[in-house]
Amino acid sequence: MKTFADRLNAAMRAAGISQGQLAEKVGISQPAIQKMTSGKTTGSRKMVELAHALNVRPEWLSSGIGSMQDEGRKDSAIPPESEWGKVDAWDSKTDLPDDEVEVPYLKDIELACGDGSCLEDDYNGFKLRFAKSTLRKVGAQKDSVLCFPASGNSMEPMIPEGTTVAINTNDKKIVDGKVYAISQDGWKRLKSIYRVSPTRIVIRSFNSEEYPDEEADIESVEIIGRMFWTSTIW
Incomplete structure (x- = not known):
């Protein structure tokens, strides 16, 4: 399914939900949903809300990336209670547990360097804590992780x-x-990358309405690192 309209229609059929019902769940008008399903609009600022209402992955609905639903957990995005963990409050004075590490939190992506270091003149000394098991899952080492907004x-x-x-x-x-x-x-940015030939890549933004795809020689783009984790307050 190449278009947003195709994916939206497929998700609505799978969920058994009408345009009016979806509009009510998301908090927009039914004509707005109709424009999306007909292809008159190619995206929405309510993409996350649409995805949640239809129980599909926002990445898939927005850009067709990955599977329609999370494998192994298609009925709910909430893990079973047996998988819930304990949340402990901590600050900079709290001792670091043996199973955690601290990594730099930079003020801006401009401070990130490809070797895992950061620019000393702007590094604020802030840190975030990660479980060692999390880093092992993505093949990361303490010294190879950088965080920034x-x-x-x-x-x-x-x-x-x-x-x-x-x-x-x-x-x-x-x-x-x-x-x-x-x-x-x-010029440092976060982008989705696709290879289109041995020597060329496409640089893609999720907000494709305002930021069209860019094509570049692979040698002209330095890959600083791959994103493996995000945290957002909604």
Whole structure:
């Protein structure tokens, strides 16, 4: 399914939901839904709400990335109670548990460097804590992880402005559709990357209405690292 309208119609059929019902769930008008299903509009600022109402992955609904629903948990995005963990409050004075590590939290992506370091003149000394098991799952080391806030609206609705993201600077292999921190002549951004030839890539924003695809020589783009984690307050 190549278009947003195709995916939206398929999700509505799978959920057994009408245009009017979806409009009520999301808080928009039925004519607005009709424009989306007919292809008159190619996106929506309510993408996350639409996806939640239809029980599909927002990445898939917005851009066709990945599967329609999370494998193994298609009926609910909420894990069973047996998988719930304990949340402990902590601050900079709290001792670091043996099963956790601290990684740098930068003020901006501009401070990130491809070798996992950061620029000393602007690094604020803030840190975030990750479980060692989380880093093992993505093949990251403590010294290869950098965190920073996303800026701008080019990656909305999946990565709203202010979202905290974590990248693994040891993971630079391009996997189509994954999100990377990249640098072009010093211009650093978060983008989804696709290879279209051995020497060319497409740089894609989730907010494709305002930010069209860009094509570039692979040698002109430095991959700083692959995003593996985000945290957003809605």
